[in-house]
Amino acid sequence: MTHATTHPYSGRARATAVPGVIRTLLPAYAAALECTRELTEPALFEAEGREVADALPARRAEYATVRRVARACLAELGVPPAALVRGADGAPRWPAGTVGSLTHCRGYRAAAVARSRDADGVGIDAEPCAPLPSRVLTGVTSAAERAHLAELGARRPGVPWCRILFSAKEAYYKVWYPATGSWLGFDDAEVVLQPGRDQGEFMVRPVSGGARRARRADAAFDPVATGFPALPGRWAAGAGVVVTAIAAPAGFLPRRAQAGRTATGTLRCAQ
Known part of the structure; x- marks a missing residue:
């Protein structure tokens, strides 16, 4: 790569x-x-x-x-x-x-x-260019996303779509967190991937009513109410690595003081 x-x-x-x-x-x-x-x-x-x-x-x-x-x-x-x-x-x-x-x-x-x-x-975000374990896949995707992945897999087999989707959410979180100061779960965002062989595009948007949020202390938190927008990104896969990237141009994101109710939490992975 x-x-x-x-x-x-x-x-x-x-x-x-x-x-x-x-x-x-x-x-x-x-x-x-x-x-x-x-x-x-x-x-x-x-x-x-x-x-x-x-x-x-x-x-x-x-x-x-x-x-x-x-x-x-x-x-x-x-x-x-x-x-x-x-x-x-x-x-x-x-x-x-x-x-x-x-x-x-x-x-x-x-x-x-x-x-x-x-x-x-x-x-x-960078991840190994390999499918996610099934137990991880069910924990980081919605039913709609799994249907989307199945469709992509049928159209372009051999591309690790589930890993690209996972990586896209990680990249989105790295833009989300500094802007909002709030934790975001995998069920709080939804990804749509554009087909490609080695490179392509995607869109990530916040969603309400995450299936696992009801079991957390911040169950009332609504990511959509923050006003944080959907963001486009790009992905590439090859040489054993999947890489995703998102950039939000200046003035595109709501300021932290402008965002809606936030939740407490920490980053999943310290860099």
Whole structure:
């Protein structure tokens, strides 16, 4: 999905990260880079090192690599290097005036960053290019989505549609959460995928009455009432990885103070 080459990092060190497929999934105003091996330089900021000081080596490596890729993206935008530490909610804190997203799965790391004057939010996600286990599939999709997946599978077999749908929801959440400050369940959003062999488009929209929300403390929360819009995105599948990306242009999302009732919660996966 990517080629080995070098990319300038802040004019001093060099990070092996390339535009690759991730760049084709996002608007021109976003800097997006990916890599398929761990990067060992430049050094992490002290605050970042503390965050993973007690983590297993593999976790430290993916944490460090994805931040090195992110700083290469920031350099493209002319933003000085900064520590990308996690906030209380587990989400990375981006430098003032920027929005961004990180993702990693086995053998793949990527980051996307845009200036907030150009985008209200950016969300990317990478997953293994393989079908979801059946028990996971039923937990992250609605009956309507499963019917949609069956139709897509009949039209274009061999494409991991269920994994693309899952990844699209993850990318949507990475735009949703910074804008609303509220948790979003898999049953609170619905995805429609456009057929394609290696790349395509999708649409994600919030929905009311999620089947599993009734069992949660925030059962009365209505994602639609926040005014958060449906968002289009793009996907790509190949070389063992599924990647999805969403960008919301500046002024497109409701401000947090304008959103409807929010719910408490935390990010599912800390980056």
